[in-house]
Amino acid sequence: MTNPRFFGYGSLVNLATHVYPDPTPAQLVGWRRVWCHAKARPVAFLSVEPCPKTTLHGITAQVPDADWAALDLREHAYNRRDVTDQFTSQTAVYEANPDHTAPPSTGHPILLSYLDVVIAGYSTLMGEAGPIHFFETTAGWGPVLNDRDSPLYPRAQPLSAQTRACVDDAIADLSLEIRPLA
Template identity: 50%
Template sequence: MPADQTDPAPGTPRFFGYGSLVNRRTHAYPEARPLVARGWRRVWRHTALRPVAFLTAVRGDGEIEGLSAGVPGGDWSALDEREAAYIRAPLPGGEAIYHIPDGMHGAPSETHPILLSYVDVVVQGYLTEFGEAGVGRFFETTDGWDAPIHDDRSAPLYARATPLEPEETALVDRWLARVT
């Protein structure tokens, strides 16, 4: 466990992250550890609440790899604010997953594209946590890659954008070429 993280008290609520929350550079939530959510699939979607597409989880066949982490002080307010476009739902293991319910989201479009800076952040997290095989599983277990992708790398629009090493950029680009 990194030195800046501590075990939360027993019974501390936990959440499951499957997108940018897998990248520890975007948060400081305690005791993050790998977890698989079964019965869910990741998909690119948009809502009227955001001008761009983002990841959500939908119920169905499959599983999503991600991180489970403790909610600091058991206070959901900061996390709920970060995940404002989502609702919180319980998972069987006691964690909560943030997702947009069916019927409240649409497919990405030219007016609601996927930001490349967001993809970069997510892939960097999966690479760090799960290695290149985990990056492959991320792309393979995510639907919606036929959506438009806005290349904002030179001037990131994603609020939690993080710089990539050249090899990380090349990895993202190779996978995007496969799935798009």
């Protein structure tokens, strides 16, 4: 029996944040990333939504013995959607329930420590092209909470100077509001 797989498009691209086996670069056609928030979470998080003209780069990895429990717990604000039609084996992507989400807001900012982890993953996966792809295929940008020195994101990782500069430059290019951690 072949183990099912998930498609990761955010923090799951950073292999330091999980131990799922056989991570493989992959693409998901007809979807884009979007920042949103939900009542269940105090900060913004990434989701996906259908977008016919967009292709997302990311990874797929195995879910051993089809034991989705741990991954479902990690992705608790999401619905697991079947995207097997785009892959050679059973594959799912996690999408926030659109009935319970809204764009980022001042009360639900994007954590800088979370964005750092995602961009570090894309830099490792695709080199310099990874972060460029991420920023070009992500919508719904909102305010950013600068928690870099005291990360609130539970899977925060050490940050290279190159990744830090990449994230900071992109935030400036997008003219995003940066709020200090109170």
